[in-house]
Amino acid sequence: xxxxxxxxxxxxxxxxxxxxxxxxxxxxxxxxxxxxxxxxxxxxxxxxxxxxxxxxxxxxxxxxxxxxxxxxxxxxxxxxxxxxxxxxxxxxxxxxxxxxxxxxxxxxxxxxxxxxxxxxxxxxxxxxxxxxxxxxxxxxxxxxxxxxxxxxxxxxxxxxxxxxxxxxxxxxxxxxxxxxxxxxxxxxxxxxxxxxxxxxxxxxxxxxxxxxxxxxxxxxxxxxxxxxxxxxxxxxxxxxxxxxxxxxxxxxxxxxxxxxxxxxxxxxxxxxxxxxxxxxxxxxxxxxxxxxxxxxxxxxxxxxxxxxxxxxxxxxxxxxxxxxxxxxxxxxxxxxxxxxxxxxxxxxxxxxxxxxxxxxxxxxxxxxxxxxxxxxxxxxxxxxxxxxxxxxxxxxxxxxxxxxxxxxxxxxxxxxxxxxxxxxxxxxxxxxxxxxxxxxxxxxxxxxxxxxxxxxxxxxxxxxxxxxxxxxxxxxxxxxxxxxxxxxxxxxxxxxxxxxxxxxxxxxxxxxxxxxxxxxxxxxxxxxxxxxxxxxxxxxxxxxxxxxxxxxxxxxxxxxxx
Amino acid sequence: xxxxxxxxxxxxxxxxxxxxxxxxxxxxxxxxxxxxxxxxxxxxxxxxxxxxxxxxxxxxxxxxxxxxxxxxxxxxxxxxxxxxxxxxxxxxxxxxxxxxxxxxxxxxxxxxxxxxxxxxxxxxxxxxxxxxxxxxxxxxxxxxxxxxxxxxxxxxxxxxxxxxxxxxxxxxxxxxxxxxxxxxxxxxxxxxxxxxxxxxxxxxxxxxxxxxxxxxxxxxxxxxxxxxxxxxxxxxxxxxxxxxxxxxxxxxxxxxxxxxxxxxxx
Numbered sequence: 090x091x092x093x094x095x096x097x098x099x100x101x102x103x104x105x106x107x108x109x110x111x112x113x114x115x116x117x118x119x120x121x122x123x124x125x126x127x128x129x130x131x132x133x134x135x136x137x138x139x140x141x142x143x144x145x146x147x148x149x150x151x152x153x154x155x156x157x158x159x160x161x162x163x164x165x166x167x168x169x170x171x172x173x174x175x176x177x178x179x180x181x182x183x184x185x186x187x188x189x190x191x192x193x194x195x196x197x198x199x200x201x202x203x204x205x206x207x208x209x210x211x212x213x214x215x216x217x218x219x220x221x222x223x224x225x226x227x228x229x230x231x232x233x234x235x236x237x238x239x240x241x242x243x244x245x246x247x248x249x250x251x252x253x254x255x256x257x258x259x260x261x262x263x264x265x266x267x268x269x270x271x272x273x274x275x276x277x278x279x280x281x282x283x284x285x286x287x288x289x290x291x292x293x294x295x296x297x298x299x300x301x302x303x304x305x306x307x308x309x310x311x312x313x314x315x316x317x318x319x320x321x322x323x324x325x326x327x328x329x330x331x332x333x334x335x336x337x338x339x340x341x342x343x344x345x346x347x348x349x350x351x352x353x354x355x356x357x358x359x360x361x362x363x364x365x366x367x368x369x370x371x372x373x374x375x376x377x378x379x380x381x382x383x384x385x386x387x388x389x390x391x392x393x394x395x396x397x398x399x400x401x402x403x404x405x406x407x408x409x410x411x412x413x414x415x416x417x418x419x420x421x422x423x424x425x426x427x428x429x430x431x432x433x434x435x436x437x438x439x440x441x442x443x444x445x446x447x448x449x450x451x452x453x454x455x456x457x458x459x460x461x462x463x464x465x466x467x468x469x470x471x472x473x474x475x476x477x478x479x480x481x482x483x484x485x486x487x488x489x490x491x492x493x494x495x496x497x498x499x500x501x502x503x504x505x506x507x508x509x510x511x512x513x514x515x516x517x518x519x520x521x522x523x524x525x526x527x528x529x530x531x532x533x534x535x536x537x538x539x540x541x542x543x544x545x546x547x548x549x550x551x552x553x554x555x556x557x558x559x560x561x562x563x564x565x566x567x568x569x570x571x572x573x574x575x576x577x578x579x580x581x582x583x584x585x586x587x588x589x590x591x592x593x594x595x596x597x598x599x600x601x602x603x604x605x606x607x608x609x610x611x612x613x614x615x616x617x618x619x620x621x622x623x624x625x626x627x628x629x630x631x632x633x634x635x636x637x638x639x640x641x642x643x644x645x646x647x648x649x650x651x
Numbered sequence: 652x653x654x655x656x657x658x659x660x661x662x663x664x665x666x667x668x669x670x671x672x673x674x675x676x677x678x679x680x681x682x683x684x685x686x687x688x689x690x691x692x693x694x695x696x697x698x699x700x701x702x703x704x705x706x707x708x709x710x711x712x713x714x715x716x717x718x719x720x721x722x723x724x725x726x727x728x729x730x731x732x733x734x735x736x737x738x739x740x741x742x743x744x745x746x747x748x749x750x751x752x753x754x755x756x757x758x759x760x761x762x763x764x765x766x767x768x769x770x771x772x773x774x775x776x777x778x779x780x781x782x783x784x785x786x787x788x789x790x791x792x793x794x795x796x797x798x799x800x801x802x803x804x805x806x807x808x809x810x811x812x813x814x815x816x817x818x819x820x821x822x823x824x825x826x827x828x829x830x831x832x833x834x835x836x837x838x839x840x841x842x843x844x845x846x847x848x849x850x851x852x853x854x855x856x857x858x859x860x861x862x863x864x865x866x867x868x869x870x871x872x873x874x875x876x877x878x879x880x881x882x883x884x885x886x887x888x889x890x891x892x893x894x895x896x897x898x899x900x901x902x903x904x905x906x907x908x909x910x911x912x913x914x915x916x917x
Contacts, residue, residue: 179709180707180709189686189687189688189689190689191689191690191691191692191693192689192691192692193692193693193694193695193696194692197708198707198708198709199696199699199703199704199705199706199707199708199710200696200704200708201692201696202694202696203696203707204707215689215690216687216690218685218686218687219685219686219687229708229709230709230710274716277716278716278718278916279876279916281876282876282877285835286835287832287835288832289832289833289834289835290831290832290833291833291834313804313805313806314804314805316775316802316804316806481774482773482774483745483771483772483773483774483776483777484744484745484771485774486774486775520685523686539744539774541775541802542744542771544712544744551712551713551744552710552712553701553705553711553712553713584689586686616688618688618689619688619689620689620691620692621691621692621695622695622696633710634710634712635712636712638710638712
């Protein structure tokens with residue numbers, strides 16, 4: 090009974106059993122509606138907070154005794170002052186994700202500043218020159234995983250481009266009752282430990298039955314010779330995660346109201362440590378109007394994938410006087426987060442069954458012959474890749490020789506699912522790039538790792554083994570990312586925008602976090618207009634900790650390779 | 652604006668090295684969006700050693716971890732023996748200290764114990780070198796060991812080790828195992844192991860050449876990935892002059908026995 094209740098709360102079971110809310114969920118529901126702080130002066134206190142999401146009492150790291158922390162609402166053009174006091178026994182930090190702030194205000198210990206020591210108050214002060222949906226989170230060890238995150242909404246100086254009758258912030262996250270240090274160690278010792286979707290003898294029999302012996306053997310042979318696992322979609326899964334929306338479990342069912350026919354703006358933030366969510370609202374089309382806080386040409390979709398650290402603003406217009414379920418299933422279908430949009434409090438709609446778990450395909454290996462089973466081929470470009478020497482060493486388990494751009498590929502689990510799914514090819518930032526100059530220089534970085542050693546890196550070199558990347562102050566450069574791994578990585582450059590290019594090098598979309606799918610080659614332009622030292626890393630927290638991190642130094646005298 | 656320029660210059664001065672070849676920063680042109688570059692940092696953290704930086708970032712990608720894995724911890728029907736096969740590892744991604752121990756505790760207890768330095772040398776392979784110490788079933792033997800351990804195609808865990816002992820003794824040990832997954836929790840593990848020796852060691856009833864082959868088939872249920880009880884069969888057979896020695900002593904050349912045990916790691 091305890092076990093089944095736990096599974097239910099985690100959102101891995103169906104909604105059929107939703108008859109009685111567990112008592113702890115009710116109290117959590119009443120306690121954590123979340124507060125909004127606005128103005129220009131803020132006092133944030135970081136401390137421990139007892140929480141109970143699954144029936145087990147645990148300790149979170151909270152901001153002002155809330156998980157998520159309070160929403161910060163700023164106005165474009167204003168200078169904000171945030172005094173952050175550390176009530177923990179260990180050092181802490183807050184990074185303002187997606188906000189362009191001076192390097193010493195960026196909140197990365199060891200790079201921007203010294204961190205905030207126990208008992209100390211650090212004062213962040215910067216002008217907010219941009220508008221949109223962002224978030225903040227700890228940049229200290231696993232504090233982000235255990236609750237130190239919150240939303241930021243910056244109201245545009247001249248009003249929103251898209252009128253909305255009301256708006257709601259939905260902050261997605263992944264909670265674990267286990268100690269993140271333990272999870273990390275477990276991944277280091279036995280990397281597949283949380284994957285309960287591995288292929289079985291029955292899957293083999295089924296494939297032989299449906300595809301035939303030789304096709305099945307050919308496919309198995311390819312994966313097994315490479316020693317790669319096509320079911321490796323998430324390092325940490327719903328087996329140990331409970332997926333939250335605004336701090337509520339699926340059973341807690343965070344709810345927000347709308348008036349029939351209203352235009353409702355949803356600001357969706359993925360504040361999780363390791364989870365890609367596939368988001369949809371059955372019965373409603375979503376018009377995406379902003380990505381990573383930047384306005385885009387509106388595009389209507391049924392579903393989108395949101396990577397850790399990304400934000401999307403969508404507008405929905407619920408026409409019917411009935412509740413709608415906001416459904417966010419993890420990419421590996423091991424669990425989901427759920428909320429409700431309702432015309433009146435207390436209603437709830439059916440929760441859809443999770444989709445069938447997909448496996449990685451030939452496209453995810455950079456092999457296009459035989460089995461590229463997603464229909465969209467437009468906008469593809471294939472390039473022969475060369476690899477750094479370290480990529481042929483013991484720290485890298487595969488390289489991709491023919492990566493493809495495929496911006497129009499929605500990714501594993503979303504291909505040909507019958508729904509209109511957002512891809513990066515659909516995203517076009519309004520107003521053009523921030524800098525019209527052509528890049529004078531190109532830096533190619535390969536996203537690399539080793540599944541069996543749980544080691545992650547750029548170009549086969551972990552953070553501790555690599556020199557910082559150097560950008561010359563003022564230069565416009567192109568960064569080419571080639572994903573030489575079988576996992577999807579959200580790559581975040583601090584301090585500067587990443588302006589993603591289309592395959593024909595036209596400006597596409599301005600982002601702070603760029604998702605790169607397996608065997609994908611993607612490029613973006615960066616204007617190095619931010620002096621100082623910056624972090625550059627995979628936003629999967631355990632990948633970052635395992636070495637997928639670089640320091641970037643922007644300096645006028647940076648000695649760079651042409 | 653003036654203030655900002657001053658700070659920019661200060662930053663440049665701080666960051667500048669011997670060569671004063673820095674060009675004037677190019678200003679971004681034709682910005683059509685309201686992007687505003689950030690002010691230069693007012694305070695720069697003083698230069699740090701990589702170690703200080705790692706400690707401040709609390710991000711150590713070279714940290715060492717320790718683990719203990721009991722692949723076999725079992726009761727064997729024959730002789731009512733208790734047997735184990737375990738590995739302890741402490742180290743980082745590329746270098747580690749590994750302790751392997753395998754043995755049987757019965758009327759004639761014996762064990763093989765190896766202390767190895769383990770180094771990742773290739774994509775799927777680690778080189779291991781160290782010492783081996785055999786105990787029981789005759790006088791103890793000490794060997795120098797060198798071998799490889801890794802993952803072969805088709806997900807076969809493979810070990811091959813060469814041992815050099817005193818008095819010109821040599822030995823080779825090979826092991827391969829694989830997991831066949833029936834469900835997410837029910838797995839069958841076939842295992843094959845073989846030993847060969849360079850010369851006779853009559854005191855330990857070992858003859859030169861291929862001496863023994865062991866095969867196992869263990870069906871385990873993973874309550875979780877760290878705790879899995881199992882049962883299975885364990886077959887071993889002696890070959891060549893080792894088999895002749897056993898026959899001469901009236902011992903069986905081979906046996907098949909039922910086993911039940913626990914696979915656990917922590």
